[in-house]
Amino acid sequence: MPTKAGNRNGSRNQKTDTARAKAAAAPDPGRPEPVAARNARANRNMYFMAIAMAVRLRANCRGNRVGAIIVQDHRIVSTGYNGTPANMVNCLDDGCYRCANRDKAYQSGEAYDLCICVHAEQNALLAAARFGIAVEGSTVYTTMRPCFGCAKELLQANVLSIYYLHEWIPSPHEDPVKTEKQRAQYDKLMTRFPGGVHHLRMDDPDYEWAVSKKGPTVVSTDVHGTQDV
Ligand SMILES: [Zn+2]
Numbered sequence: 001m002p003t004k005a006g007n008r009n010g011s012r013n014q015k016t017d018t019a020r021a022k023a024a025a026a027p028d029p030g031r032p033e034p035v036a037a038r039n040a041r042a043n044r045n046m047y048f049m050a051i052a053m054a055v056r057l058r059a060n061c062r063g064n065r066v067g068a069i070i071v072q073d074h075r076i077v078s079t080g081y082n083g084t085p086a087n088m089v090n091c092l093d094d095g096c097y098r099c100a101n102r103d104k105a106y107q108s109g110e111a112y113d114l115c116i117c118v119h120a121e122q123n124a125l126l127a128a129a130r131f132g133i134a135v136e137g138s139t140v141y142t143t144m145r146p147c148f149g150c151a152k153e154l155l156q157a158n159v160l161s162i163y164y165l166h167e168w169i170p171s172p173h174e175d176p177v178k179t180e181k182q183r184a185q186y187d188k189l190m191t192r193f194p195g196g197v198h199h200l201r202m203d204d205p206d207y208e209w210a211v212s213k214k215g216p217t218v219v220s221t222d223v224h225g226t227q228d229v
């Protein structure tokens, strides 16, 4: 049974909450609301992607700069950005032979067996593993569409859905048949995420810095959830 004091406190809290809700709904005209703040409140996906972009600021790789976060029940449970493993020479300081020879000896998406940089999505999964955090049924927000390797790892970790900001496509082979097979294998992975793989359209003020190879905005759509939102 609530006490009288409890009832009084309850109704006072309710009034406070109502006042807060009204204040949030009507921004102070003397303090113009940033567009990013409006987007973050109106669209939870944009809120989480903005955080993934903030995580990306620590990326240390000569290739694309990528940030990723793992979200469970609207809470961030892990983050990752790309670069060499901890306590090793950073990629930007020539710590990775493959990245240092990127676009000379090795193309985008090639020679991962030589590359020691850990991808943002991998780092987010690995941080969760390290600290014993479940990722099953989670949503991943990443500033770039997951590469072939990250896609199968996210799938195998039972990630439910993916939201990405920029497109990624593996470099085509000289042999068009190989390119076609590669694309088909990649699409096969993409179609397996129960919650879909979604391209999120939003401004990226650091696009020039973050994306090494400017590709088409949207590569493909499919019936299983690779779609724009
Ligand atoms: Zn690198």
Ligand SMILES: [Zn+2]
Pocket (backbone or CB within 6 Å): 119, 120, 121, 146, 147, 148, 149, 150, 151
């Ligand atoms: Zn990757």
